[in-house]
Amino acid sequence: MTTQIMTGSLPDTSPPPPVGLLAELTHRCPLRCPYCSNPLALAEQAAELTTADWARVFQEAADLGVLQLHLSGGEPAARHDLVALVRHAAQAGLYTNLITSGVMLDAARITELAEAGLDHVQLSVQDSEPNSADRIAGFPGGHARKLAFARLVTSAGLPFTLNAVVHRQNLDRLDEIVALALELGAKRLEVAHVQYYGWALLNRDHLLPTRAQLDTASDLVAHAQTLHRGRLTIDYVVPDYYATEPKPCMGGWGRQVMVVNPAGRVLPCHAAESLPGLVFDTVRDHSLAHIWTYSEAFLAYRGVAWMRGACQGCPKAEQDWGGCRCQAFALTGDANVTDPACRLSPDHHLLDVAVQRATAPIGNFTYRERAGTKKARG
Ligand code: SF4
Numbered sequence: 051m052t053t054q055i056m057t058g059s060l061p062d063t064s065p066p067p068p069v070g071l072l073a074e075l076t077h078r079c080p081l082r083c084p085y086c087s088n089p090l091a092l093a094e095q096a097a098e099l100t101t102a103d104w105a106r107v108f109q110e111a112a113d114l115g116v117l118q119l120h121l122s123g124g125e126p127a128a129r130h131d132l133v134a135l136v137r138h139a140a141q142a143g144l145y146t147n148l149i150t151s152g153v154m155l156d157a158a159r160i161t162e163l164a165e166a167g168l169d170h171v172q173l174s175v176q177d178s179e180p181n182s183a184d185r186i187a188g189f190p191g192g193h194a195r196k197l198a199f200a201r202l203v204t205s206a207g208l209p210f211t212l213n214a215v216v217h218r219q220n221l222d223r224l225d226e227i228v229a230l231a232l233e234l235g236a237k238r239l240e241v242a243h244v245q246y247y248g249w250a251l252l253n254r255d256h257l258l259p260t261r262a263q264l265d266t267a268s269d270l271v272a273h274a275q276t277l278h279r280g281r282l283t284i285d286y287v288v289p290d291y292y293a294t295e296p297k298p299c300m301g302g303w304g305r306q307v308m309v310v311n312p313a314g315r316v317l318p319c320h321a322a323e324s325l326p327g328l329v330f331d332t333v334r335d336h337s338l339a340h341i342w343t344y345s346e347a348f349l350a351y352r353g354v355a356w357m358r359g360a361c362q363g364c365p366k367a368e369q370d371w372g373g374c375r376c377q378a379f380a381l382t383g384d385a386n387v388t389d390p391a392c393r394l395s396p397d398h399h400l401l402d403v404a405v406q407r408a409t410a411p412i413g414n415f416t417y418r419e420r421a422g423t424k425k426a427r428g
């Protein structure tokens with residue numbers, strides 16, 4: 051499948067600055083989640099930006115107007131310089147959020163991170179039931195380590211959000227996942243349905259929930275949001291495969307967020323490298339400010355000029371920005387068309403077809419692995 055990328059014209063003025071920067075510090079991670087948002091071609095450690103590179107990028111982000119820095123991966127704690135990176139970010143005046151699996155951080159390092167200025171922790175869990183969680187993560191003993199990590203985080207006085215990626219193989223335990231968030235003292239719970247590109251697309255037949263599961267989960271979340279108001283905030287978005295309207299992915303392409311991958315390439319969204327034909331500038335060659343305004347990849351789908359078909363002239367165009375380009379490409383082979391999550395898309399039926407085909411038995415994941423390593427099944 052190929053796609054022709056529509057290249058936007060160079061702007062006369064700079065766009066409003068991004069609110070957030072997602073820094074993918076490394077693609078290294080001890081876990082092997084079969085829905086990992088990292089690309090299929092994982093960056094090697096030798097290609098990663100240095101501490102000094104990241105410190106410069108953080109300062110450039112702050113100068114550009116970025117407020118929030120999300121330190122992500124892979125597993126960001128796989129970087130030995132994580133504490134130094136947090137200190138640089140805090141000195142630049144950025145609000146720092148660490149997105150972590152929690153399995154590589156002990157009490158001493160958490161204390162160092164808090165002292166370096168870390169503002170917030172986002173911990174991912176794969177399930178509420180330990181054996182299932184470890185099977186999904188492909189990491190025996192991981193769930194117990196996450197629970198211990200959560201307790202250390204609250205002891206260190208850091209606020210944290212629990213992030214639960216949900217799908218067919220854990221959605222029936224959503225009630226227990228909410229209870230876990232309460233027990234651990236999380237202030238916020240993100241119930242995040244899997245997004246289907248990269249590793250998740252490979253595993254889609256094992257992960258897509260049924261309509262009945264989704265309806266039960268949606269009712270449960272609505273009830274829990276009311277029941278726990280003031281104690282636990284629960285974020286929940288209906289998954290695209292059951293939606294009739296697309297979501298403004300990343301707040302719109304090149305509108306709110308920049309992603310810097312481990313090798314320094316700057317992306318409008320973390321899955322953008324799945325789109326063939328786009329050229330991504332790197333922080334080794336250009337400043338973030340230059341890339342935000344002039345990068346071909348950011349211009350390609352910024353605004354509404356690129357739209358065609360159902361999106362062209364649609365009154366929702368400046369609300370959902372045509373949905374997700376990566377999903378449009380993943381489902382149709384053409385990144386320029388309306389996101390099939392939209393009921394007005396001529397490709398909307400592709401979502402139903404995928405749901406009807408998703409009857410694979412529990413297990414049998416294709417786990418996240420580096421290229422050249424044997425694919426594991428679970
Ligand atoms: S999704 Fe899983 S494998 Fe991917 S970075 Fe996060 S913890 Fe690691």
Ligand code: SF4
Binds near residue numbers: 295296365366373388
């Ligand atoms: S046609 Fe395009 S702009 Fe209109 S609602 Fe659908 S995705 Fe959004």
